Amino acid sequence: xxxxxxxxxxxxxxxxxxxxxxxxxxxxxxxxxxxxxxxxxxxxxxxxxxxxxxxxxxxxxxxxxxxxxxxxxxxxxxxxxxxxxxxxxxxxxxxxxxxxxxxxxxxxxxxxxxxxxxxxxxxxxxxxxxxxxxxxxxxxxxxxxxxxxxxxxxxxxxxxxxxxxxxxxxxxxxxxxxxxxxxxxxxxxxxxxxxxxxxxxxxxxxxxxxxxxxxxxxx
Numbered sequence: 001x002x003x004x005x006x007x008x009x010x011x012x013x014x015x016x017x018x019x020x021x022x023x024x025x026x027x028x029x030x031x032x033x034x035x036x037x038x039x040x041x042x043x044x045x046x047x048x049x050x051x052x053x054x055x056x057x058x059x060x061x062x063x064x065x066x067x068x069x070x071x072x073x074x075x076x077x078x079x080x081x082x083x084x085x086x087x088x089x090x091x092x093x094x095x096x097x098x099x100x101x102x103x104x105x106x107x108x109x110x111x112x113x114x115x116x117x118x119x120x121x122x123x124x125x126x127x128x129x130x131x132x133x134x135x136x137x138x139x140x141x142x143x144x145x146x147x148x149x150x151x152x153x154x155x156x157x158x159x160x161x162x163x164x165x166x167x168x169x170x171x172x173x174x175x176x177x178x179x180x181x182x183x184x185x186x187x188x189x190x191x192x193x194x195x196x197x198x199x200x201x202x203x204x205x206x207x208x209x210x211x212x213x214x215x216x217x218x219x
Contacts (some may be wrong), residue, residue, distance in 0.1 A: 125166060191213055
């Protein structure tokens with residue numbers, strides 16, 4: 001078992017080190033290759049525009065917030081002038097990013113939501129992005145339930161904070177509960193799309209659900 005595990009780890013490390021997006025992230029100063037997943041989604045659907053308010057759920061280590069910060073920079077720079085607002089939230093700590101507001105804690109808790117409301121200062125949110133992923137147990141049914149819960153939490157958060165024409169980008173994984181997650185998006189957004197960026201590894205079950213425009217609530 002130990003030998004096999006070492007072989008798998010060496011194979012993964014070899015693939016990771018030689019990964020095109022890992023090399024590109026290092027070259028362009030992103031903290032993780034995940035930045036290119038959001039970049040592809042944004043370039044396809046044109047979700048992020050200067051002047052917006054964006055909330056980044058599950059932001060650590062910060063690659064998505066870095067991409068958002070550059071989208072809001074007139075010159076696409078990692079520092080300097082910024083036309084827009086990014087609020088990053090995570091249970092884990094995150095190294096600072098210039099002009100990005102980071103709140104560490106659980107957004108389901110009242111104290112954390114109060115801190116967020118203070119930062120928003122009455123402004124509606126234009127886009128919510130969620131790269132949240134659970135700690136995996138290795139038990140398929142348990143892991144699927146954890147993934148579904150995070151998707152549901154992201155949708156619930158978006159419904160409470162998005163402006164009517166706003167958008168939600170949410171990571172998920174193919175497996176048990178996936179079809180119900182797609183239905184959840186279709187039930188709550190006027191446009192619901194499934195996107196598999198090229199930057200998401202072919203072997204990975206990872207995919208992204210995108211909802212645009214909140215459906216009117218029935219009385």
